[in-house]
Amino acid sequence: MIMLISYMQRSSKLLILHKFISSIRLYNSFASQLSPTFHAFSNVDSLVSALITAISTCSSISYCRALHCRVIKSVNYNHGFIGDQLVSSYVELGCTKDALELFDELPDKDLVSWNSLISGFSRRADLGICLGLLFRMRFEMGLKPNEVTVIPVVSACAGVGELDVGKCIHGIAVKSGMLLEVKVVNSLINLYGKCGCLEAACCLFEGMSVQSLVSWNSMVAVHVHMGLAEKGIGYFIMMRRAGINSDQATVVSLLLACENLGVRKLAEAVHGYILNGGLDGNLAIATALLDLYAKLGILSDSCKVFGEMINPDAVAWTAMLSSYAMHGRGREAIEHFELMIREGVLPDHVTFTHLLCACSHSGLVEEGKNYFKIMHKVYGVELRVEHYSCMVDLLGRSGHLNDAYNLIKSMPIEPNCGVWGALIGACRVRGNIELGKEVAERLFSLDPSDSRNYITLSNMYSAAGQWRDASKVRALMKERVLIRNPGCSYIEHGNKIHCYVMGDQSHPDTERIYNKLEELVRKNREVGFASKTEYVLHDVDEEVKEDLINKHSEKLAIAFGLLATNAGMPLIITKNIRICGDCHGFAKLISLIEKRPIIIRDTKRFHHFTNGLCSCGDYW
DNA sequence: TTAGGGTTAG
Numbered sequence: 288m289i290m291l292i293s294y295m296q297r298s299s300k301l302l303i304l305h306k307f308i309s310s311i312r313l314y315n316s317f318a319s320q321l322s323p324t325f326h327a328f329s330n331v332d333s334l335v336s337a338l339i340t341a342i343s344t345c346s347s348i349s350y351c352r353a354l355h356c357r358v359i360k361s362v363n364y365n366h367g368f369i370g371d372q373l374v375s376s377y378v379e380l381g382c383t384k385d386a387l388e389l390f391d392e393l394p395d396k397d398l399v400s401w402n403s404l405i406s407g408f409s410r411r412a413d414l415g416i417c418l419g420l421l422f423r424m425r426f427e428m429g430l431k432p433n434e435v436t437v438i439p440v441v442s443a444c445a446g447v448g449e450l451d452v453g454k455c456i457h458g459i460a461v462k463s464g465m466l467l468e469v470k471v472v473n474s475l476i477n478l479y480g481k482c483g484c485l486e487a488a489c490c491l492f493e494g495m496s497v498q499s500l501v502s503w504n505s506m507v508a509v510h511v512h513m514g515l516a517e518k519g520i521g522y523f524i525m526m527r528r529a530g531i532n533s534d535q536a537t538v539v540s541l542l543l544a545c546e547n548l549g550v551r552k553l554a555e556a557v558h559g560y561i562l563n564g565g566l567d568g569n570l571a572i573a574t575a576l577l578d579l580y581a582k583l584g585i586l587s588d589s590c591k592v593f594g595e596m597i598n599p600d601a602v603a604w605t606a607m608l609s610s611y612a613m614h615g616r617g618r619e620a621i622e623h624f625e626l627m628i629r630e631g632v633l634p635d636h637v638t639f640t641h642l643l644c645a646c647s648h649s650g651l652v653e654e655g656k657n658y659f660k661i662m663h664k665v666y667g668v669e670l671r672v673e674h675y676s677c678m679v680d681l682l683g684r685s686g687h688l689n690d691a692y693n694l695i696k697s698m699p700i701e702p703n704c705g706v707w708g709a710l711i712g713a714c715r716v717r718g719n720i721e722l723g724k725e726v727a728e729r730l731f732s733l734d735p736s737d738s739r740n741y742i743t744l745s746n747m748y749s750a751a752g753q754w755r756d757a758s759k760v761r762a763l764m765k766e767r768v769l770i771r772n773p774g775c776s777y778i779e780h781g782n783k784i785h786c787y788v789m790g791d792q793s794h795p796d797t798e799r800i801y802n803k804l805e806e807l808v809r810k811n812r813e814v815g816f817a818s819k820t821e822y823v824l825h826d827v828d829e830e831v832k833e834d835l836i837n838k839h840s841e842k843l844a845i846a847f848g849l850l851a852t853n854a855g856m857p858l859i860i861t862k863n864i865r866i867c868g869d870c871h872g873f874a875k876l877i878s879l880i881e882k883r884p885i886i887i888r889d890t891k892r893f894h895h896f897t898n899g900l901c902s903c904g905d906y907w
Numbered sequence: 908t909t910a911g912g913g914t915t916a917g
Contacts, residue, residue: 473908536910571911606912709915
């Protein structure tokens with residue numbers, strides 16, 4: 288209980304809850320907007336029924352207000368629970384203040400009224416309001432929560448990762464004997480799974496007398512969500528063996544598992560499963576598939592899936608926009624966004640995150656600035672911290688470091704690690720050590736455990752030849768027991784993922800790979816390519832530097848790919864960190880000399896190398 | 908009750 292109260296005190300949004308609104312709002316100004324069809328009803332019951340249908344399906348705030356006005360004029364809020372329906376629609380449309388004000392005005396609220404409002408705020412992942420309502424319902428009204436109350440509250444806890452609060456609700460559920468209800472257990476499986484307590488999730492699952500399709504789906508989903516794709520697929524197999532038929536939620540989780548594993552063969556198999564089951568018309572599945580193909584490097588397939596969609600929604604449009612952004616197609620991303628607007632689909636905050644990111648990746652500074660300026664004014668989308676991160680990246684990487692810094696200083700919200708991270712990244716690209724050092728200090732205090740901050744600063748010093756400063760940062764890392772993950776490159780071939788680290792000799796074909804690599808290095812030299820040894824961030828002789836750089840993991844993966852696949856076949860390689868500048872130049876030339884398209888994905892984006900050029904236009 | 912789009916740094 289103390290835990291719940293402390294959470295409520297932390298949530299400032301609860302202030303809204305305690306505001307008592309006594310006067311009825313003046314909705315009369317909206318009366319004129321009412322559809323004349325409502326005047327035709329002589330019987331009140333039929334009018335209420337028509338109004339309820341209209342309210343539950345209305346998609347605009349102004350129309351909802353107009354309907355509300357009609358309700359005030361003609362009927363009682365309790366008639367057919369029309370008041371509850373209005374409250375639910377206000378929440379769905381994002382008018383949370385209107386919803387809470389109207390809710391307080393409703394004369395006879397029962398358990399269903401409270402539950403439907405809690406459920407609405409749960410869908411908005413607003414745990415603070417959910418808990419506030421739960422308390423008011425329990426202690427002001429004396430109503431005892433039932434399963435329908437508990438499930439959305441648990442779901443909201445899972446949504447925001449509030450495990451401790453979720454555990455309290457779990458306790459309430461146990462005391463009230465709600466654990467016999469399958470849906471309650473399912474919501475708890477989801478809570479524990481999402482919060483990383485897979486053991487607790489499994490324990491609940493095993494303890495169920497009957498597991499429903501949703502219970503199985505939850506087990507697949509939570510494992511995939513935690514990065515354990517193989518285990519998630521394992522649950523899918525067990526589910527099929529238990530004779531449970533999958534549905535769209537299962538398939539979406541399977542697609543996410545494919546993304547997690549990065550295996551194209553598996554993705555194609557799941558795509559076949561989707562086509563066989565006639566599930567390709569499902570929008571959520573098609574969106575997940577589109578996104579998966581983009582993340583596997585096959586943008587043309589993403590475009591194909593998007594082209595076949597009927598009435599794509601904002602999520603589908605955004606997934607396609609993000610795919611263009613990820614592949615460095617800034618201009619196409621902008622065209623796609625403009626088309627989305629012309630088609631009448633409203634963009635949201637995620638759409639703008641990708642749009643700004645697309646501008647940033649392609650160096651479209653003026654376009655990005657313009658979208659940032661109008662996103663709230665024209666489209667009503669609130670500026671979030673991630674939008675600032677994108678803008679800092681856009682300004683900083685294009686060389687306007689001071690503008691980027693000034694933007695951070697002018698932020699009306701607290702800049703987080705993401706924003707400062709974008710700035711330090713730009714400092715590294717632009718070689719501004721002074722500012723980089725200052726930003727690194729901020730990052731060290733904001734999150735001392737993130738090894739990336741130390742590595743970036745150390746690499747900046749190394750690139751400038753300040754070896755002593757670089758080693759000081761490394762020593763600090765060691766002192767704080769922070770580990771650096773080695774850079775590695777992956778390439779899929781023959782139902783296997785082949786992984787290489789720098790200087791790797793573990794592959795059975797090592798000798799052939801190194802011979803091929805030597806040949807490639809020689810060919811590159813013959814056409815005048817000199818190794819960019821400044822990318823070797825170790826204080827060693829020039830000769831050793833050249834030897835080290837020629838054994839980078841992406842070069843080994845390229846050599847293996849050329850040996851293992853037929854002439855002309857594209858090579859798709861994934862890296863766990865950013866591609867190095869020398870390897871970028873190397874891949875460009877190899878794509879020309881060997882006549883091979885090479886696609887390299889680093890942590891987030893793709894570089895498409897064809898005929899000696901890269902899709903990023905060397906802007907990255 | 909489960910499921911689709913999330914930027915920025917190694």
